[in-house]
Amino acid sequence: MAVLELNKDNFDNTIQKNDIVILDFWAPWCGPCKQFAPTYDEVSEKFDKVIFAKINTEDEQELAGNFQIRSIPTLMIFREQIAIFSQPGAMSGADLEAVIKKAQTLDMNKVREEVAKKKAGD
Numbered sequence: 001m002a003v004l005e006l007n008k009d010n011f012d013n014t015i016q017k018n019d020i021v022i023l024d025f026w027a028p029w030c031g032p033c034k035q036f037a038p039t040y041d042e043v044s045e046k047f048d049k050v051i052f053a054k055i056n057t058e059d060e061q062e063l064a065g066n067f068q069i070r071s072i073p074t075l076m077i078f079r080e081q082i083a084i085f086s087q088p089g090a091m092s093g094a095d096l097e098a099v100i101k102k103a104q105t106l107d108m109n110k111v112r113e114e115v116a117k118k119k120a121g122d
Contacts, residue, residue, distance in 0.1 A: 002044075003024075003040065003041055003044050003052045003053065003054055004051065004052070004053040004054070005053070005054055005055075005056070006023070006053045006054065006055050006060070006063075007055075007059065007060050007063070008060060008062055008063055011055075011063060014051060014053060015078050015081055016081060018051045019049065019079065019080060020049070020050045020051065020077065020078070020079050020100070020103060020104065021050075021051045021052075021053060021077070021078045022044075022050060022051070022052050022053065022075065022076070022077050022100065023053050023054075023055055023075065023076040023077070023078070024036070024037075024040050024052070024053070024054045024055070024073055024074075024075055025054075025055050025057050025064055025067070025069045025072050025073060025074040025075075025076070026054055026055070026056060026057065026072050026073050027056060027057045027058050027072055028056065028058060029058075030072050030073065032072075032073060032089070032090050033072055033073045033090075035090060036073050036090035036091070039090070039091070039092070039093045039096065040052065040054075040096070042093060043093050043096045043097055043100070046097065047100060050100060050104075057069060057072055067083075067086075070088070071088040071089070072088070073088070073089065073090055074086065074087065074088045074089075075087055075091065075096070075099075077099070077100070077103050079103055079106060079108060079111075080108050082108070082111060082112070082115060084103055084106060084111060085099060085103060
C-alpha cells in the first residue's frame with residue numbers, strides 16, 4: 001500500500017476513518033529520515049489494513065508542534081483515534097513490524113479505560 005502524505009487538511013479524516021495509522025514525522029534535510037524512508041516503505045507493503053503516512057515537519061509545523069515533535073524521525077501509532085505509541089528515532093524493519101503487531105493485538109477497551117482514568121485524574 002502506498003504511503004500517504006498527511007497535512008492539516010487530511011490529518012483528522014485519516015485518523016478518524018482508519019483503525020490503525022502509523023505516522024512518520026520527517027524533514028527533507030534529515031539524514032536519518034532519508035535512511036529510514038526505504039524501511040518504512042518496505043514495511044508498509046506487509047500490512048494491508050494499516051495506513052502508513054508521512055508528515056513533513058517543515059511544511060506541517062502546526063501538526064508537528066501539536067504533537068510536540070522535538071526530534072525526527074519520530075514514529076507515532078494511532079489505533080481507534082488514540083495515540084498508543086510515540087518514539088523518536090529510526091527503527092529497523094523487524095522492530096517496526098514487531099511494534100505494529102503489538103498495536104494490532106492491544107485490548108482497546110483497556111486502553112480506553114486507562115485514558116478515561118487519566119483524564120479523570122487531571
